[in-house]
Amino acid sequence: MESNPSGLASQALLNKIDQLRELNVKSIELPQLVVLGDQSSGKSSVLESLTGFSFPQAPGLCTRYATQISCRREPEEYVAVSIIPQHGADAATENRLRAFKHNISTLTNEALVQIIQDANKVMGIRMTADDTDPSLHTFSNDTLKIEICGLEQKHFTVIDVPGIFRVSSPPFTTDHDVDLVRSMVESHIQNSRTIILVVLPSNVDITTQEILKMAEKADPGGMQTMGVLTKPDLVTEVVTQKAIKDLILGKGKQLRLGYCVVNNRSADDEQSTVCGIESLKIRLSDLLMNITKKEFPHVKADVAKQLEHRRSELERMGPSRTEQSAQSMYLGRLGSKFQAVTQCALNGYYDSEAIFTEAPNMKLITAVTKMNEKFSDTFWKKGHKRHTSSDWNDEGEAAHALAENDDADFAQDLLKLYPELHDIVETDSYECPKPKAFNNDFIMDHIEEVYQLNRGPELGTFSSSILSATFREQSEKFEPLVLTHVSRSIGLVHDYISNLITRICRDKQVRDQLWELILVDALCKTYVRAIEQARFMLRIERHGRPSTYNHYFSSEVQKKRQDRIKEITEAARYTTSKGVELVPMATLHNMVVNKENAQQIREDILDVLTSYYKVSRKRFVNNVCRQVIGHFLLEGDESPLKIFSSELVMGLEDDQLELIAGEDAETRNQRFLLNRDSAPQQHHLATRVTQQSQLRLQF
CATH class of the missing domain: 3.40.50.300 (P-loop containing nucleotide triphosphate hydrolases)
Incomplete structure (x- = not known):
């Protein structure tokens, strides 16, 4: 056939x-x-x-x-x-x-x-x-x-x-x-x-x-x-x-x-x-x-x-996790990946990981830096209760202002997404009011009042308690400004951690168990430490004895006194027919000899207060950004960004590994189907x- x-x-x-x-x-x-x-x-x-x-x-x-x-x-x-x-x-x-x-x-x-x-x-x-x-x-x-x-x-x-x-x-x-x-x-x-x-x-x-x-x-x-x-x-x-x-x-x-x-x-x-x-x-x-x-x-x-x-699906799921060694390896790799991406996020090496192109909001250090700059700018322009001179915005610093942006508002909104943070941070938005306008008579009367309420037996001087009282009032916005900024920074870091874990761990069951059983409590403890550090720094700065070893303080006090003399002499100065500028001796005599003791003390208190506030504000803002934000939230050994790592996984008990990384019936069935559909035959x-x-x- x-x-x-x-x-x-x-x-x-x-x-x-x-x-x-x-x-x-x-x-x-x-x-x-x-x-x-x-x-x-x-x-x-x-x-x-x-x-x-x-x-x-x-x-x-x-x-x-x-x-x-x-x-x-x-x-x-x-x-x-x-x-x-x-x-x-x-x-x-x-x-x-x-x-x-x-x-x-x-x-x-x-x-x-x-x-x-x-x-x-x-x-x-x-x-x-x-x-x-x-x-x-x-x-x-x-x-x-x-x-x-x-x-x-x-x-x-x-x-x-x-x-x-x-x-x-x-x-x-x-x-x-x-x-x-x-x-x-x-x-x-x-x-x-x-x-x-x-x-x-x-x-x-x-x-x-x-x-x-x-x-x-x-x-x-x-x-x-x-x-x-x-x-x-x-x-x-x-x-x-x-x-x-x-x-x-x-x-x-x-x-x-x-x-x-x-x-x-x-x-x-x-x-x-x-x-x-x-x-x-x-x-x-x-x-x-x-x-x-x-x-x-x-x-x-x-x-x-x-x-x-x-x-691709099988590769994304990783190897089977029925054994504890596989579970530990799986979580360990996730921890290593988390740390690798986070180091890039902290150093600004955004070209090293595709995640920063796919999700620009993951550029952590950029967002934190913007918030710190906005915090510093707000502190400089509105952190004091009242202006103490007519030229406050030109006191030895270049006047600058950051462009308005929504970074702070965005971070504030993040706090509402995470209930676990509500008992730790300030969730209410704080709008810092503008300082009271300068009025020489009013500020002098106010200083006189504080002086009379707090004066001691000093002769021709004033006690440190008077400076403490005036500074405490002048810096009363420090606390809400700092706590709001630290809270927003915590929200930003917490959201970064949550989003990164979601991106590197696609298995929802693993992700949820890891988050709820291990990470949330540990993260919240680091946030509590950061808030406590901020409150500790506030107590020292606002309620401790005013103190500084910065030579800038003495320079500022002398400059204030020189400016006061200059202001009086400029007002009394006249020019002769020959073009010679003269100041009447009576003016100088009144400045030095005939000035009342109370007036001199009031002027000294105002000069010292203004100078010390500038030193304190610069020091305090830097310390908050470097210590609370930089150390406690970002780069310190106990920062929240250091928690999820291979070292953490190595310390988990067997039952914890099984509960977090063990495969549930749905995952096992999905793996079975994927293995079947891509099996050798x-x-x-x-x-x-x-x-x-x-x-x-x-x-």
Whole structure:
């Protein structure tokens, strides 16, 4: 017998498609032939005529799931029955369903009935209304696979789906079952590589058939839909006969693949021949082969894409974490990654990690520096209660102002996102008021009042308690300014830590457990230390004895006194006719000799206060930014940014490791599915698919 290379190549190609279908990867659309039909439409008879397989007639064995019937040319005659689990089934269910396999060498109704009953039990199908087990269901998204092999068979695969029904029959079927079957049918025909075979009885009005409307919805142009008209012998009315003829001749409802009329035998007719079925079978075989050839390159591309996606997902999940050593390694790598990214964030090495390009808000040191500058600028312009001179903004410093920005407001809003911080930080926004305008008489009267309330036995001088009292009042905004700034900085750091962990640890279960069980408490302790340090510095600066060893203080006091003399002499200075500038001796005499003791003391107190405040403010702002923010929140050994590290992981107990990094059932199932879809045999099959597409097949 002469071999047929074309036929062998065709069968090999179709075999590859069937093998891919066996993998049940829903994201890959495969060329297929799906048969639709209402109950009593003659669908079962058409399937039997096409495949030679007769579904056994027995109670409870009507179609409750999709059935894939494949005819194969094999030297040995047999029927193989197995189950393809629905996509997304857990590992245990998938293994149990795939373990169901039966081969029959001789087809008998009794044997098939038993096998299908067994399949129903494995799939958990409720076969009668008396089955009250709540775990059973009437329909299933699993697929029953039937392979019919023999020398006389030609490769042909068709998928049969349950017939839709509109009215439930409690308790056996429910409204949910109605929707489930419809959804099942729609999911099979929405595949863009599907040939939809709609079985329609000739003795009904075609335009009213809901199954045809479903096909139209999935294939609006009718490009991949073919109609099969059954029961033509029951059409006796001339009008109906004419309507059927018009459909076949293309004058009625248009389908790109046309219509075919078949006349099946009735259930008790064993003499009549089947009319039209051979032509239909040849037509369907050609259609299936053509769409397979056309779509095969796209299938190949989809397979390669999905394999790469599965590998990426597995790589992202990391190795299996069933053992404690794997759990420790997994968390340790996360800790190392956290520290590596954080060092870049603190040093401004933003080109070293892609995360800073993907999420610019992760540029931590940039955000902190902006906030520190805004804090310093606000402290300089508005940190004092009242101006103590008319030229406050030009006291030896270049007048500058930062552009208004929303960084501080943004950090304030962050605090509201994290309830764990509410008992630690200041969550209320603080708007620093402007200082009171300078008024010489008012400021002198105020100093006199403070002096009289706090004076001691000093002669011609004033005690340090008077400076303490005036400075304490002048610096009363220090506390809200500092606590607000430190709180905002804590919110910024806390948000950075939360976002970074979210980005480097995609497993939500691990992330949540790590955050709640380990990190939150430890982080909050570091924030408490930072707040306590800020309050400690406030107590020393505002309530301690005024003190400084900065020579700038003495220089400022002398400068204030010089400025006061200069102001008086400038007012009294006059120029002679010869251009000589003179100051009357009386003016100088009044400045030095006739000045009242109280006035001199008031002026001295004001000069010392103004000079000391400038020294204190500069020192204090730098200390807050360097110690509280820089050391306690960013770079210190006990800063919150140093907590999550490989050292922390090494100190975890075994039960902590299991609770944090152990895989839950959902994760294990996801890993199982990804491993299954990217296993060596799948990879081998994908490679074979790729190679097959490169063959020069002569069809």
